Amino acid sequence: MKYLCLIYDEEKKLAGMAKSESDAFMGEYGAYTESVKASGHYLGGNPLQPVHTATTIRNRNGKVSTTDGPFAETKEQLGGYYLIEAKDLNEAIQVASRIPSVKTGSIEVRPIMTFS
Amino acid sequence: MTAEGEDAADHVRATVDAVYRTDSRRVLATLIRLLGDFDLAEEAMHDAFTAAVEQWPRDGVPANPRAWLVSTGRFKTISAMRKRARFDASLLDIAERLDAAARDRREEDDAGVEDDRLRLIFTCCHPALTPDAQIALTLREVCGLTTEEIAHAFFTSPTTVAQRIVRAKAKIRDARIPYQVPALAALAERLDSVLHVVYLVFNEGYFASSGESLTRHDLSGEAIRLGRLLVELLPEPEVIGLLALMLLHESRRASRTSASGELILLGDQDRSRWTRELIVEGTALVERALTLRRLGPYTLQAAIAAVHAEAVSEASTDWAQIVALYDILLRADPAPVVELNRAAAVAMRDGPLAGLRIIDAILARGDLTDYLHAHSARADLCRRLGRAEEARAAYQRALGLTRQETERRFLERRLAELPA
Numbered sequence: 001m002k003y004l005c006l007i008y009d010e011e012k013k014l015a016g017m018a019k020s021e022s023d024a025f026m027g028e029y030g031a032y033t034e035s036v037k038a039s040g041h042y043l044g045g046n047p048l049q050p051v052h053t054a055t056t057i058r059n060r061n062g063k064v065s066t067t068d069g070p071f072a073e074t075k076e077q078l079g080g081y082y083l084i085e086a087k088d089l090n091e092a093i094q095v096a097s098r099i100p101s102v103k104t105g106s107i108e109v110r111p112i113m114t115f116s
Numbered sequence: 117m118t119a120e121g122e123d124a125a126d127h128v129r130a131t132v133d134a135v136y137r138t139d140s141r142r143v144l145a146t147l148i149r150l151l152g153d154f155d156l157a158e159e160a161m162h163d164a165f166t167a168a169v170e171q172w173p174r175d176g177v178p179a180n181p182r183a184w185l186v187s188t189g190r191f192k193t194i195s196a197m198r199k200r201a202r203f204d205a206s207l208l209d210i211a212e213r214l215d216a217a218a219r220d221r222r223e224e225d226d227a228g229v230e231d232d233r234l235r236l237i238f239t240c241c242h243p244a245l246t247p248d249a250q251i252a253l254t255l256r257e258v259c260g261l262t263t264e265e266i267a268h269a270f271f272t273s274p275t276t277v278a279q280r281i282v283r284a285k286a287k288i289r290d291a292r293i294p295y296q297v298p299a300l301a302a303l304a305e306r307l308d309s310v311l312h313v314v315y316l317v318f319n320e321g322y323f324a325s326s327g328e329s330l331t332r333h334d335l336s337g338e339a340i341r342l343g344r345l346l347v348e349l350l351p352e353p354e355v356i357g358l359l360a361l362m363l364l365h366e367s368r369r370a371s372r373t374s375a376s377g378e379l380i381l382l383g384d385q386d387r388s389r390w391t392r393e394l395i396v397e398g399t400a401l402v403e404r405a406l407t408l409r410r411l412g413p414y415t416l417q418a419a420i421a422a423v424h425a426e427a428v429s430e431a432s433t434d435w436a437q438i439v440a441l442y443d444i445l446l447r448a449d450p451a452p453v454v455e456l457n458r459a460a461a462v463a464m465r466d467g468p469l470a471g472l473r474i475i476d477a478i479l480a481r482g483d484l485t486d487y488l489h490a491h492s493a494r495a496d497l498c499r500r501l502g503r504a505e506e507a508r509a510a511y512q513r514a515l516g517l518t519r520q521e522t523e524r525r526f527l528e529r530r531l532a533e534l535p536a
Contacts, residue, residue: 001292088292088294089244089291089292090294090296090298090302093244109291111290111291
């Protein structure tokens, strides 16, 4: 079963990190990604650029509107994701609970919907 | 049918009913594992019992009814899937897989069945479900309570409970919450909600919330059995404390009601009727839990129950020790209900007025205003203080809140005894 692990964290906090700190943080992510590749859980994953780069698009009554910014303004922002393969939610939770941002932000685990 | 034939049919029907009461949850727990789906398993279980009603009068009651029900339920589900597979080919695949998986495992042995019940408990109490859903689902699936009974225990509506259960099952299925006992590393963390649920189940059996009979022995027995199983699996202080608490309550069951089914309060109970073996076992468990040092709410409540159990009368009870234990308990669990119980103990130690002041303060804050026992405790203290009018009003308030026949009769009797 596939699960998407959505990584939420405060961009401000990340942006405010000293270089040594953010290097260490990126190092943790690198090691984590390697470990889930090795364990066979990894299907994909990417960090996202900050929310100031986000654009939200809607089509209402045939009229497309394009606005600056994310869909919802929240304290923590979507900053990246992993797509993983796990045999059940317990395994997915176990894999997701090692994502480095779990200590500063939060990880939302969502099963991928499949159509038979 | 002849009269004899009807008698035999009635007898078999009574047997089916009895098996349903004792074994339907075990059958369900195993079917969930075999079929991998709560709703499918429930359907299978009902099909199996329907088949029992039809076949047992003709073929006789099988030697192992539970195993018969499991394999019949599984067989019926798989063959129904094969039939429907003519219209939906994907079902055939599932049916074959279930069939192979079922043949693969020995689901009939008792050890496996016990594991299934634990699997069911931990799945129902999974932290990915909301606490309300955990409790509702456990009471429904593990204990077989109706949504109405659960709603009453929760002070909410049957519709709300039904929705909680439907959503919880959908999450178990869609997010694939596994049907398993958690690994040892995660076990302790997942235990709190399990203990809470077990104690609620016990209380549902001990203080039956609705209906005519005061106690529902099967539910309390169920909770105690779950408690014992958990003590075996994870002898944490609070697991032991909870089992001790349930056993000490259980020891008083026979003396809680008179021969005619009337409620008898602790102080008026015939203590010679308390079950010694349960007191001995419960007290030993309390002592074991207390030596483990980390005092939790269950252990403290069990310690209070043990003080009651060793006293030969209400008057000779060590109320000072009970109040002291409530003081510690209030720090661990600052709940209004605990305050209320402490107030009753204070009334015994320092007199009814001292207790009444505490209860009035709780009610004045807006806590427990719809809680039956707050009003009946208040009524009792007013009665002892000779304040008949206040007592009458409080008993009437309590009467308006009771949904339990024995309790209603008790309160009416107390009302009638008040001086005009």
